[in-house]
Amino acid sequence: MSVITIERKVLEKNDEIASKNRGLFQEKGVFAVNLVSSPGSGKTSLLERTLEFLKGKARIAVVEGDVQTDLDSRRIEKYGVPVVQIVTNGSCHLEAKLVQDAIGRIDLNDVDILMIENVGNLVCPSGYDLGEAMKIVIVSTTEGDDKPLKYPAMFRNSSVLIINKIDLLPYVNCNLEDLKNNALQINPKLRIFETSCTTGLGIRDWSEWLLNKGSNS
Amino acid sequence: MHELSIASSIMGIVLESVPSNEEKHVKIVRVKVGELTAVVPESLEFCFEAITAGTPLEGAKLEIEHIGITGKCKECGGVFKVASLTFYCQYCNSPNIEIISGNELQVSEIETED
Numbered sequence: 001m002s003v004i005t006i007e008r009k010v011l012e013k014n015d016e017i018a019s020k021n022r023g024l025f026q027e028k029g030v031f032a033v034n035l036v037s038s039p040g041s042g043k044t045s046l047l048e049r050t051l052e053f054l055k056g057k058a059r060i061a062v063v064e065g066d067v068q069t070d071l072d073s074r075r076i077e078k079y080g081v082p083v084v085q086i087v088t089n090g091s092c093h094l095e096a097k098l099v100q101d102a103i104g105r106i107d108l109n110d111v112d113i114l115m116i117e118n119v120g121n122l123v124c125p126s127g128y129d130l131g132e133a134m135k136i137v138i139v140s141t142t143e144g145d146d147k148p149l150k151y152p153a154m155f156r157n158s159s160v161l162i163i164n165k166i167d168l169l170p171y172v173n174c175n176l177e178d179l180k181n182n183a184l185q186i187n188p189k190l191r192i193f194e195t196s197c198t199t200g201l202g203i204r205d206w207s208e209w210l211l212n213k214g215s216n217s
Numbered sequence: 218m219h220e221l222s223i224a225s226s227i228m229g230i231v232l233e234s235v236p237s238n239e240e241k242h243v244k245i246v247r248v249k250v251g252e253l254t255a256v257v258p259e260s261l262e263f264c265f266e267a268i269t270a271g272t273p274l275e276g277a278k279l280e281i282e283h284i285g286i287t288g289k290c291k292e293c294g295g296v297f298k299v300a301s302l303t304f305y306c307q308y309c310n311s312p313n314i315e316i317i318s319g320n321e322l323q324v325s326e327i328e329t330e331d
Contacts, residue, residue: 001329001331002328003326003327004326006231006323006327007324007325007326008234009322009323010322012230123255153253153254153255156316185302186302187304188304188313189313
C-alpha cells in the first residue's frame with residue numbers, strides 16, 4: 001500500500017485561465033467586474049442604465065452570458081458599446097475559458113471597464129473565477145430579505161451588493177434593513193447600493209462609483 | 218453544484234498522477250471539500266462512483282474530508298470557527314477577517330494497493 005500526495009485543486013484549470021485573464025486586464029488597465037444574481041434581478045437593465053449614464057465618460061465593453069439566446073446582447077448593442085454574447089447551451093455558470101474566448105474578440109486597448117454579466121444563478125458562479133477584479137451581486141426587493149443567508153458563498157465572495165427594484169418596496173414583503181443586515185452579517189465589507197432601473201433612483205451613485213474604480217485601474 | 222463535472226475533474230487529476238499501469242490499483246482517493254463550496258458530499262460520492270464505472274478507476278473509493286469555515290482576525294489575530302455564518306471576529310467583533318479554511322476543493326492524496 002502506498003500513498004501518493006497530490007494536493008491539486010479540482011478547479012485548477014479554470015483558475016489558471018482566470019489568472020491569465022486577470023493578468024491581461026491588469027496589463028491593459030481594464031477594470032473587469034462579474035455581475036451575478038438570480039434570474040430576473042435586473043442585471044441587464046442595470047447594465048443599460050449604467051451604459052446610458054456613463055456614455056462619453058468611460059469606454060465600456062460587455063460580455064453577456066446566457067444559457068440560450070442572444071436577447072441580452074441585442075439589448076446592449078443599442079448602446080453602441082462592444083458586446084460579445086456567450087451562449088452556454090446548458091451550463092449554469094460562466095467559466096474562465098469562455099470569458100477568455102470572448103475577450104479575444106474585443107480590443108481591450110480601447111476599454112476602461114469590462115462588465116461581464118454572468119448566467120442568472122446565485123449558486124454556481126461563486127465557485128468559478130473568471131479573472132475579474134470583483135464580483136458584484138445583485139438582489140432585487142422582490143426576492144425577499146433572506147437571500148444572503150441562503151446563498152452565503154455568493155455574498156461572501158462579492159465586493160458590492162446592489163439592491164435593485166427599490167421602487168417596488170411598498171408592494172413586496174421585503175424588509176430593507178433586514179436585507180442589508182443579513183448581507184453584512186455574511187460579508188461586513190460589502191459596499192451596498194440601492195437602485196431602481198425603472199425610476200433611475202441610485203443609478204448615479206452606483207455609476208459614479210464604477211467610473212471612479214475604472215479610472216483608477 | 219456540479220458534482221458530476223467535479224467528479225470528472227477529480228478522475229482526470231488522479232489519472233494524471235499515477236502511471237497508467239497502476240491506475241487499477243488506486244483504492245482510495247482523498248479529497249478536501251470546504252463548506253463554502255456548496256458541494257454536496259453524498260452527491261459527489263455517487264457521481265464519482267458513476268463516472269469511474271467501467272474505467273481503470275472502478276472500485277476506487279472517494280473519501281471526503283469536510284472542512285469547516287475558519288476565520289482569522291486581521292485586528293487581534295484570533296483564529297475561530299465561523300459559526301452560524303456570522304463573519305465577525307468572535308474575540309473582538311471586528312469585521313476585518315480573512316477566511317483561512319472552508320473554500321477547499323482539492324484532491325489531497327491517493328492510496329494505491331501494490
